[in-house]
Amino acid sequence: MSAEDQAQQVELREWERNNASRPAPVKYKPGDHGYGPAHCVSCDDDMHPARREHGFDLCVPCKTIAEQAGNQYAR
Ligand SMILES: [Zn+2]
Numbered sequence: 001m002s003a004e005d006q007a008q009q010v011e012l013r014e015w016e017r018n019n020a021s022r023p024a025p026v027k028y029k030p031g032d033h034g035y036g037p038a039h040c041v042s043c044d045d046d047m048h049p050a051r052r053e054h055g056f057d058l059c060v061p062c063k064t065i066a067e068q069a070g071n072q073y074a075r
Contacts (some may be wrong), residue, residue, distance in 0.1 A: 027053050042066075
């Protein structure tokens with residue numbers, strides 16, 4: 001085994017150890033229960049597939065507005 005292969009194995013083991021303790025990212029496939037809607041529930045804009053995969057139902061601008069509003073009420 002070459003030094004490069006050994007280094008890659010060490011790297012892989014470290015990666016696995018670092019990632020084992022973290023919860024797996026929430027990912028939904030199209031059709032899964034929990035997959036986000038095709039359109040934002042607030043403004044009806046198209047939803048980015050990556051956001052739908054995480055089960056979000058608000059687009060980025062609406063989510064930002066909601067968070068800012070939430071922060072204002074929290075103060
Ligand atoms: Zn929206």
